[in-house]
Amino acid sequence: MADLVKKDIRYLGKDFAQFRQNLITFTKQYFPNTYQDFNESSPGMMFMEMASYVGDVLSYYTDQAFRESLLSGAQEEGNVLMLSQLFGYRPRLSSPAHCKLDVYQLVPAIGSGTAARPDYRHALSIQNGMEVLTEDDILFRTTENIDFNDNPETSVYETDGSGNVTYYLLRKQTNVVSGEIMTRDFTFTEPKQYDKILLPETNVLEIISVTSDTEQSWHEVNYLAQDTVFEDIANISYNDPELSQHRSSVPYILKLRRTPRRYVARVRSNLTTELQFGSGISSDADEEIIPNPTNVGAGLEYLRRTTTSNVDPSNFLATSTYGLAPNNETLTVKYTMGGGIKDNVGVNTIVNIQSVTYINDNSTVDLSTAKNSVAINNPEPARGGAEKQDVESIRQNAIASFAAQNRIITREDYTARVYALPAKYGSVSKAYVIGDTQQNTQDIDYPRDTIANPLALNLYLLGYDSDQNLVSPNNALKENIRTYLSQFRMLTDAISIKSAHVVNILVDFEIIPKAKYNNDEVLTRCIDRLKILLHTDKMQINGSINMSELTSELDRIEGVQSVPTIEIQNTTKSGYSNIVYNIQAATRNNIIYPSLDPCIFEIKNPNLDIKGRIVKP
Numbered sequence: 001m002a003d004l005v006k007k008d009i010r011y012l013g014k015d016f017a018q019f020r021q022n023l024i025t026f027t028k029q030y031f032p033n034t035y036q037d038f039n040e041s042s043p044g045m046m047f048m049e050m051a052s053y054v055g056d057v058l059s060y061y062t063d064q065a066f067r068e069s070l071l072s073g074a075q076e077e078g079n080v081l082m083l084s085q086l087f088g089y090r091p092r093l094s095s096p097a098h099c100k101l102d103v104y105q106l107v108p109a110i111g112s113g114t115a116a117r118p119d120y121r122h123a124l125s126i127q128n129g130m131e132v133l134t135e136d137d138i139l140f141r142t143t144e145n146i147d148f149n150d151n152p153e154t155s156v157y158e159t160d161g162s163g164n165v166t167y168y169l170l171r172k173q174t175n176v177v178s179g180e181i182m183t184r185d186f187t188f189t190e191p192k193q194y195d196k197i198l199l200p201e202t203n204v205l206e207i208i209s210v211t212s213d214t215e216q217s218w219h220e221v222n223y224l225a226q227d228t229v230f231e232d233i234a235n236i237s238y239n240d241p242e243l244s245q246h247r248s249s250v251p252y253i254l255k256l257r258r259t260p261r262r263y264v265a266r267v268r269s270n271l272t273t274e275l276q277f278g279s280g281i282s283s284d285a286d287e288e289i290i291p292n293p294t295n296v297g298a299g300l301e302y303l304r305r306t307t308t309s310n311v312d313p314s315n316f317l318a319t320s321t322y323g324l325a326p327n328n329e330t331l332t333v334k335y336t337m338g339g340g341i342k343d344n345v346g347v348n349t350i351v352n353i354q355s356v357t358y359i360n361d362n363s364t365v366d367l368s369t370a371k372n373s374v375a376i377n378n379p380e381p382a383r384g385g386a387e388k389q390d391v392e393s394i395r396q397n398a399i400a401s402f403a404a405q406n407r408i409i410t411r412e413d414y415t416a417r418v419y420a421l422p423a424k425y426g427s428v429s430k431a432y433v434i435g436d437t438q439q440n441t442q443d444i445d446y447p448r449d450t451i452a453n454p455l456a457l458n459l460y461l462l463g464y465d466s467d468q469n470l471v472s473p474n475n476a477l478k479e480n481i482r483t484y485l486s487q488f489r490m491l492t493d494a495i496s497i498k499s500a501h502v503v504n505i506l507v508d509f510e511i512i513p514k515a516k517y518n519n520d521e522v523l524t525r526c527i528d529r530l531k532i533l534l535h536t537d538k539m540q541i542n543g544s545i546n547m548s549e550l551t552s553e554l555d556r557i558e559g560v561q562s563v564p565t566i567e568i569q570n571t572t573k574s575g576y577s578n579i580v581y582n583i584q585a586a587t588r589n590n591i592i593y594p595s596l597d598p599c600i601f602e603i604k605n606p607n608l609d610i611k612g613r614i615v616k617p
Helices: 016-030 043-068 077-086 313-318 368-372 391-404 411-419 475-485 519-533 547-555
Strands: 098-110 131-134 139-142 153-159 165-178 180-188 196-199 204-212 217-220 228-234 252-258 262-267 273-277 329-337 350-355 375-377 430-439 450-464 494-499 501-513 560-570 599-602 610-614
Touching: 016 043, 077 262, 077 391, 098 139, 098 368, 139 180, 196 329, 204 273, 252 475, 411 430, 411 450, 411 475, 450 475, 475 494, 501 519, 519 547, 519 610, 547 560
Parallel strands: 217 262, 450 494, 501 599, 501 610
Antiparallel strands: 098 165, 098 375, 131 139, 131 350, 139 165, 153 165, 180 329, 196 273, 204 217, 204 329, 228 252, 262 273, 350 375, 430 450, 501 560
16 A cells, blocks of 8 residues: 655634635645646635635634633633633622711600700610612611710700700711622532532622521631631620720721631522532541541551551542531521612611611610610612623733732732721721831941841831821721731731821911902911812821922912921820921921831821911012
């Protein structure tokens, strides 16, 4: 049998014209005497063009399949949803609306005359999850407990004929979020690795809880290998005697809890939500089924084998490394659904209470009157409700999420994470991150020089007091931030949480007003403008003050002819920060620079600390 001639086949054809030309060239090269009629109407050309047509279609679907496997090129919504979740981003089906809610109740007065005061024995404690309705029956729910014993706003509600107070009105403010609460039960028999359940709704907002009929809680994680979850405990003396003194500003302490009962939530291509559980199906402890020196003999006398059976390699698949699978139990899934533009309601529209649970039902006094007096109202409009994200938004958010890797790398990452701390764990008003430095002990000539420490960072923080003045964060807040950041920071990063210095300042300026303008009005406008420019919200740790910009801003105010002088001074008077700072020495080119140790400039009392004068030209 003669050897077959090895034919040169070209694989570069991508469309109909290229396939057709390659087939014609192939026929001319290897079958020159067999077929020579390449006329458009010949039967041979018909078969070549049909083959080119099939090749073109197959090439198209090959390209489409490859493009749909890349997040940057995928067009089908189902593929974008799948790939975005592979990148670690969970798409938003819809968004709920949020707003503040005022909650009121009446309490009787005790005492008379100037000795009258509210009887806080009638003050209620309302559990979070209170369901409230708008006039159009849009459902909202509270996200935190409401305790009227905890420093409520108090006003006189009713007096008798003699002028004695009979009832006081208490007010507390809380956060509410929209969404209808749903509950579904799922029964499991024999455990299955990576078992799944499906929530049929296409607008699931949040999984509130997953609990079993044995009162075990299951926790949502980002991935099944994540074995720790955040847990908050009430900041009371019973839980932490030392940190409970800061309960007013930090009502909860953040803790990390290790749990084998966990699940991940995913969005399917049809927009339903799927819950997937772990692979652990063994009722034995992991230590009993994983080889270790106590259950595998090593030929040494003091290592005694505690099992008579061989270790099965498949046992590794039955451990709780990726969480447990439900085993002969019923899970109750509580979640919310809804959201959208319609939830963005106006002011004074959330006025009806649908359901409420009181925590202090075992009070020693009759609370029926107090409960009947509970009323609600939203002093601000609800905002944030939005429809499902479009495909392009999901793609871009997933790419950004993947780049961040859910880790803290840059200084901006640290700052963003600190500001993202939930309010119930404390509030941070200012955050600043800088690399740590240490003294250069090797430099004999300049022993005070410092060198950078690449594996350590200093995180400088400040909080607000009740008057919105800057204060150092308390230990409870620092502990919560330390716990919160531990889930995101790099293993090799060391973080020192410190308090930034607050430098209180005074502003003294002079202006020359234009003719025919009211001097007092012009001066008031200048003071109001400086209050805005130097407001605490605009000041940052390690930020400078540009005096030229302040002068320029005052020059733009209507009625100002010129600004002869503007001066900033440091003050340490009673009630102010005791930090002494040489403003004059820190000024270069009309810019006041901060100290080497991170500090922030603050006008503590703008009404008193900003002074202006009218001078004549």
